[in-house]
Amino acid sequence: MAEQDWKTNKRVFAAVSLPTLFWIIVFFLVPMAIVWLYSFGENKGLTEIDISGTLDNYKRATEWLYLTIFGKSFAVAALVTLICLIIGFPVAMAITFASEKWRPWLLLGIMLPFWTNLLIRTYALMMLLGTQGFANKGLGALWEGTSWIKTLVGLQPLPTWEPVQLLFNNFAVVFGLVYVHLPFMVLPLYAALDRLDRSLIEASLDLGAGHFRTIMRIVVPLAAPGIIAGVMITLIPALGAYLTPDLMGGTDSQMIANVIERQFKKANDWPFGAALSFLLIYAMFALIAIQSMRKKVPEVR
Amino acid sequence: MALFARTPVAPLEYSRTLWMRLWVGAVMIFLYAPLVVLMIFSFNDSKRNVVWRGFTTKYYEKAMGNDQLVEALINSLTIAALATVASLVLGAVAAVMLWRFRFPLKSAIDGTISLPIIVPEICLGVAFLMFFAAVDWPTDLIWPFNLGAIIIAHITFCFPFVTMVVRSRLATFNREQEEAAKDLGASEWQVFRDVLIPHIKPALVAGALLSFTLSLDDFVITYFTSGPDTITFPVKVYSMVRFSVTPEVNAASTLLILLTVALTFVALKLQGVKAIAETH
Numbered sequence: 001m002a003e004q005d006w007k008t009n010k011r012v013f014a015a016v017s018l019p020t021l022f023w024i025i026v027f028f029l030v031p032m033a034i035v036w037l038y039s040f041g042e043n044k045g046l047t048e049i050d051i052s053g054t055l056d057n058y059k060r061a062t063e064w065l066y067l068t069i070f071g072k073s074f075a076v077a078a079l080v081t082l083i084c085l086i087i088g089f090p091v092a093m094a095i096t097f098a099s100e101k102w103r104p105w106l107l108l109g110i111m112l113p114f115w116t117n118l119l120i121r122t123y124a125l126m127m128l129l130g131t132q133g134f135a136n137k138g139l140g141a142l143w144e145g146t147s148w149i150k151t152l153v154g155l156q157p158l159p160t161w162e163p164v165q166l167l168f169n170n171f172a173v174v175f176g177l178v179y180v181h182l183p184f185m186v187l188p189l190y191a192a193l194d195r196l197d198r199s200l201i202e203a204s205l206d207l208g209a210g211h212f213r214t215i216m217r218i219v220v221p222l223a224a225p226g227i228i229a230g231v232m233i234t235l236i237p238a239l240g241a242y243l244t245p246d247l248m249g250g251t252d253s254q255m256i257a258n259v260i261e262r263q264f265k266k267a268n269d270w271p272f273g274a275a276l277s278f279l280l281i282y283a284m285f286a287l288i289a290i291q292s293m294r295k296k297v298p299e300v301r
Numbered sequence: 302m303a304l305f306a307r308t309p310v311a312p313l314e315y316s317r318t319l320w321m322r323l324w325v326g327a328v329m330i331f332l333y334a335p336l337v338v339l340m341i342f343s344f345n346d347s348k349r350n351v352v353w354r355g356f357t358t359k360y361y362e363k364a365m366g367n368d369q370l371v372e373a374l375i376n377s378l379t380i381a382a383l384a385t386v387a388s389l390v391l392g393a394v395a396a397v398m399l400w401r402f403r404f405p406l407k408s409a410i411d412g413t414i415s416l417p418i419i420v421p422e423i424c425l426g427v428a429f430l431m432f433f434a435a436v437d438w439p440t441d442l443i444w445p446f447n448l449g450a451i452i453i454a455h456i457t458f459c460f461p462f463v464t465m466v467v468r469s470r471l472a473t474f475n476r477e478q479e480e481a482a483k484d485l486g487a488s489e490w491q492v493f494r495d496v497l498i499p500h501i502k503p504a505l506v507a508g509a510l511l512s513f514t515l516s517l518d519d520f521v522i523t524y525f526t527s528g529p530d531t532i533t534f535p536v537k538v539y540s541m542v543r544f545s546v547t548p549e550v551n552a553a554s555t556l557l558i559l560l561t562v563a564l565t566f567v568a569l570k571l572q573g574v575k576a577i578a579e580t581h
Binding site: 003004005006009011012013015016017019020021023024027028029030031032034035038087090091093094095106108109110112113115116117118119120121123124125126127128134179182183236237239240242243247257260261264270273274277278280281284288 | 322342390391400419453489510534554562
């Protein structure tokens with residue numbers, strides 16, 4: 001029995017479709033439409049907003065300052081995604097080829113941090129990376145060790161260790177985003193690798209290709225849809241990240257979400273904030289459109 | 302993998318090679334070390350979080366004595382529970398609609414339902430801020446009605462996840478079962494309750510867990526939708542972290558982490574580790 005036509009059972013269709021449609025329209029589409037309308041408005045007085053159809057907000061968003069913030073957000077998100085891919089791919093491979101007994105537990109190990117509160121994870125990382133935190137102490141110990149070895153072999157010792165600033169800069173933002181988004185990358189990669197036909201890998205190894213070559217020439221092309229899915233699932237939330245750059249970043253590491261937030265809280269310029277929000281949404285749509293275009297190519301062949 | 306059990310390390314047993322193990326171990330340490338350190342230092346007898354000064358539980362007493370923090374935690378749990386129940390119903394109903402029927406504009410509606418997953422949190426938060434301002438949503442209601450706005454916002458971003466999980470489970474449903482039930486005289490409702498619901502139960506458990514944790518986790522959307530007097534746990538912790546790093550935050554965070562772990566184990570008991578892992 002295939003899908004039913006809605007006309008054949010109108011009563012049941014109404015029962016399942018009305019709540020869904022009501023919710024999605026009233027509590028999703030209407031709010032989004034309000035943002036969209038406000039993005040063509042201008043501030044009149046402190047709380048009044050006049051929707052005048054002006055394009056000034058979008059013009060202002062293309063100013064150099066905001067373009068650089070958009071560009072930077074993209075660069076940070078892309079870098080985070082790349083690092084997550086490099087770290088996550090071997091992990092996904094290891095989970096895929098782990099024994100039946102271990103696999104679910106490894107998966108759970110990846111998923112548990114993903115279920116843990118984002119704010120708590122960010123805070124935990126901040127504790128570790130602070131000037132008095134363990135990361136700095138570890139680096140300090142390494143530094144002193146090197147210094148000690150240098151004196152041992154008769155060289156000048158290194159100057160005294162100064163704690164490095166690991167927090168409140170761009171490094172911290174990238175580090176924090178990688179920490180938060182790594183599970184997003186590993187899970188779709190695992191899903192793709194798990195579906196892989198293992199005999200192909202065995203054939204490649206039997207025919208004399210090395211492990212690295214097999215991975216690059218066989219595993220990666222076959223798992224490409226999963227890799228792209230992982231990239232998108234990591235890239236999209238990283239691009240719209242608010243909390244990590246807000247808490248771990250410095251004054252120069254703001255991302256687009258922080259600028260949007262400021263329009264609604266401190267700057268109190270709702271129309272401009274609305275315009276920036278929609279530009280961010282359009283950017284997401286563009287990314288998804290590129291992905292779905294790429295996905296269709298192999299099907300056509 | 303039992304196939305290769307006799308040989309030392311078979312070619313495909315990547316997870317048995319040394320460098321793979323080191324890599325996975327390092328990643329696990331990377332993921333868990335900050336959380337473990339946070340939990341250990343919640344017992345540290347020192348105002349500044351850096352050196353171990355002896356064991357104490359006084360920051361737990363302090364956190365529990367902090368009325369605002371306790372209120373925030375109760376609010377968050379209430380919101381998560383109510384949003385989860387509503388998301389389960391709405392998500393399951395939407396999944397059944399998309400799975401069972403063919404109707405005009407189906408792909409557009411399908412796409413729209415999954416949009417809240419894709420739209421960045423900040424944009425959704427902004428949209429709800431503007432929406433509740435535009436409809437003049439009352440902010441001075443008594444508890445728990447003052448949480449209404451936040452619950453509505455949470456349902457909107459949680460239920461698409463439930464729909465997603467339930468739908469993939471429904472894809473494995475044998476429609477002949479439904480026909481058999483109907484032939485034997487079951488009504489639509491009986492088929493739904495006695496045939497369909499038992500089949501999608503694992504997906505419902507996974508969806509509930511997902512909704513609950515997503516709701517409990519959410520900071521950005523809540524930050525924009527909460528009125529001046531309603532405070533949730535993440536919003537409270539955020540202001541505490543901004544203000545200063547205190548062991549009280551560690552204590553409260555540890556409690557929440559333990560809650561997450563406990564929830565995970567409840568789900569595991571209900572479904573087994575494999576089923577939970579597979580729904581993601």
